[in-house]
Amino acid sequence: MRPLTHPALEDITVEGILHALSDPVRAAIYVQLAGSACAHTCSNFLQVSDRSIPKSTLSQHFRALREAGLIRSERQGVEMHNSSRCQEIEQRFPGLLAAIVNAHSIQSAGHSRAPQRMKTE
Amino acid sequence: MRPLTHPALEDITVEGILHALSDPVRAAIYVQLAGSACAHTCSNFLQVSDRSIPKSTLSQHFRALREAGLIRSERQGVEMHNSSRCQEIEQRFPGLLAAIVNAHSIQSAGHSRAPQRMKTE
């Protein structure tokens, strides 16, 4: 099992961040991590926005977020603790993550106008 | 030749925007369009950040930007006039594009510390 690698702050790129967050599952994971003070394990996200994600897929998503520099992951025993690197990134790209997270919340709020599914008649 | 399609403002998604701008060529094109009052043709961009882009590739990039809702394209005779839709998008996702463009400029400014190529000995 290869060791976890995190890019240095100066190696984090805008393209990398945008690409990582252009996937809806990764964006949902990141938004939740960024809005939470404590770290979360990977398996907290086996269900993401009403969809279940296979373990292997989830593992790739976490790797993508980590290698883009968006999160920090630390193995703690059998599980992994993931937290957002938003404070560091704020230093390098001020306002970027806040604007993206905000845009996501505007978009999900707007969805109530045109719901994807109707559970109640 | 199929007619040009532009998404309505409410159909523009954050994921779409981020994905479109996660490509360095498209990001460079968009930054230049957004920073310019007048429209630009596609072939203005056959050279982008010191790299030459084949016509067919360029055509796909413009299509990607258009379908993400980032630009508006209008055929004028034999050429195409492209302009940024940033004012509309600002209404839907305030601050998003400004933050991304700003982050890009920070990143390119930082590159002078570690140049990709050495032209002078």
Place this chain on the structure above:
DNA sequence: TCAGTAGTTCGCAACATATGAACTTATGAA
């Protein structure tokens, strides 16, 4: 030592992207 849990890696199928070649459309000159 064994079972169970958390995550990773591998292999492959499905999807996406880049590009040269051939095409369409518009225009100006002969």
Place this chain on the structure above:
DNA sequence: TTCATAAGTTCATATGTTGCGAACTACTGA
């Protein structure tokens, strides 16, 4: 009209990326 040229698009294909099941590693507690 006819031809040549220029701007973009489309198509075919080669290459790259992603998603996921199966098999794996690593840790923990009984």
